[in-house]
Amino acid sequence: MENKLKNILIIGLGLIGSSMALGIRRDHPNVKLFGLDNEATINTALQNHLIDQAARLDQVTMMDLVILATPIDATFDLLTKISQMNFSHELVLTDTCSTKNEIMIRANQIFNGKNIKFIGGHPMAGSHKSGVNAADVNLFENAYYVLTERNEELQDILSGLHSKFIIVDPKEHDQVTGQVSHFPHIIASSLVQQSNTYSKKHPLVNHLAAGGFRDMTRIAEANSKMWTSVILSNRQEIIERIKDFKGDLDRIIKFIEEKDEIRISEFFDSGKKIRQNMEILKGRGVIPNFYDLFVSVPDEKGVILKILVLLQDISITNIKINEENREDIHGQLQISFKSASDLEQAKEIIEGATDFDIAE
Numbered sequence: 001m002e003n004k005l006k007n008i009l010i011i012g013l014g015l016i017g018s019s020m021a022l023g024i025r026r027d028h029p030n031v032k033l034f035g036l037d038n039e040a041t042i043n044t045a046l047q048n049h050l051i052d053q054a055a056r057l058d059q060v061t062m063m064d065l066v067i068l069a070t071p072i073d074a075t076f077d078l079l080t081k082i083s084q085m086n087f088s089h090e091l092v093l094t095d096t097c098s099t100k101n102e103i104m105i106r107a108n109q110i111f112n113g114k115n116i117k118f119i120g121g122h123p124m125a126g127s128h129k130s131g132v133n134a135a136d137v138n139l140f141e142n143a144y145y146v147l148t149e150r151n152e153e154l155q156d157i158l159s160g161l162h163s164k165f166i167i168v169d170p171k172e173h174d175q176v177t178g179q180v181s182h183f184p185h186i187i188a189s190s191l192v193q194q195s196n197t198y199s200k201k202h203p204l205v206n207h208l209a210a211g212g213f214r215d216m217t218r219i220a221e222a223n224s225k226m227w228t229s230v231i232l233s234n235r236q237e238i239i240e241r242i243k244d245f246k247g248d249l250d251r252i253i254k255f256i257e258e259k260d261e262i263r264i265s266e267f268f269d270s271g272k273k274i275r276q277n278m279e280i281l282k283g284r285g286v287i288p289n290f291y292d293l294f295v296s297v298p299d300e301k302g303v304i305l306k307i308l309v310l311l312q313d314i315s316i317t318n319i320k321i322n323e324e325n326r327e328d329i330h331g332q333l334q335i336s337f338k339s340a341s342d343l344e345q346a347k348e349i350i351e352g353a354t355d356f357d358i359a360e
């Protein structure tokens, strides 16, 4: 199929827009990529070959595809401006906002009868980083990419992101992401703030926080402006999730007050089983489980290189350093392989050459 989406404009070249530019280029080296953002961002994007050319907003009319990778409030504003333009050919328009319902309602109102095909989008991957310097071609790898409707040409253009498309109703999207993406940001931020307040009375809090605290609170470092917009654009759902969670906390208070050993144990057991069975947490729900080896390594110069040299003949798909909180503690190297046999071979080699603890 020849894709007619040849002139592509990305408005907003922050974390998401610039990573998408790299992903689009990976499978479609011949499309012409335009960018629109502030001057400094555009200069960086040009220098790093993320885009071919800068564009102005009025040049939207000469594009085949426009991707709005902007904050939610800016996206609303851009939707309005684009709806006031005249198009001699159909424009495919998509966004990347973390919420979908209000945006789809607005788009349906303003694009009705226009030569604009608006498809809501949301790549379900990101990080607490922002800006053009955080561009990462692998950001969306194996992650779901939500679209509000199927569109072969758009999906083809985005194929180099290596994500998995899923069609979701906008309202349902906001309900689900409200629970598993938006609400956790509130919990993470509350937890660090509660701990900080407590640390005024108990300064040891800052030293005894360990890996669990780190895992629970990473997303508290996310962009506060962005998350304010997300929460405000999914108010009802978030309020409901908070109220529901308060109920769960009240229930656990009661079990503890009553020294109800069985119910407390059931509570943890239930959480453990549910988490173990969540497909999304096993290989991110799209590809089968990674074959992972966890190597406990001392915090010494050259130790990672040593492991890599040992495994030079085995294909490694990913390597990650899971730091611990204490400076003097061993770090954990998480190494992913393509197959069980590669994993076994690697395990034997490391066991034979080092005394590092290894777990699967």
Ligand SMILES: NC(=O)C1=CN([C@@H]2O[C@H](COP(=O)(O)OP(=O)(O)OC[C@H]3O[C@@H](n4cnc5c(N)ncnc54)[C@H](O)[C@@H]3O)[C@@H](O)[C@H]2O)C=CC1
Residues within 6 Å of the ligand: 011, 012, 013, 014, 015, 016, 017, 036, 037, 038, 041, 069, 070, 071, 072, 074, 078, 096, 097, 098, 099, 122, 123, 124, 125, 126, 127, 128, 129, 130, 131, 132, 226, 230
């Ligand atoms: N950060 C994340 O983890 C994820 C974010 N999203 C969504 O993607 C969108 C973008 O987020 P990020 O890339 O993280 O933000 P970012 O802050 O890294 O980038 C946003 C970019 O948009 C530019 N911008 C703002 N208003 C503009 C306008 N009117 N015209 C042109 N450029 C403008 C900014 O200068 C900035 O470069 C947001 O709607 C967010 O909800 C979706 C998935 C993950």
Ligand SMILES: O=C(O)C(=O)Cc1ccc(O)cc1
Residues within 6 Å of the ligand: 097, 098, 123, 124, 125, 126, 127, 128, 181, 219
């Ligand atoms: O950093 C993380 O773990 C995230 O949860 C990333 C993320 C942030 C915003 C989204 O709309 C989707 C994904």
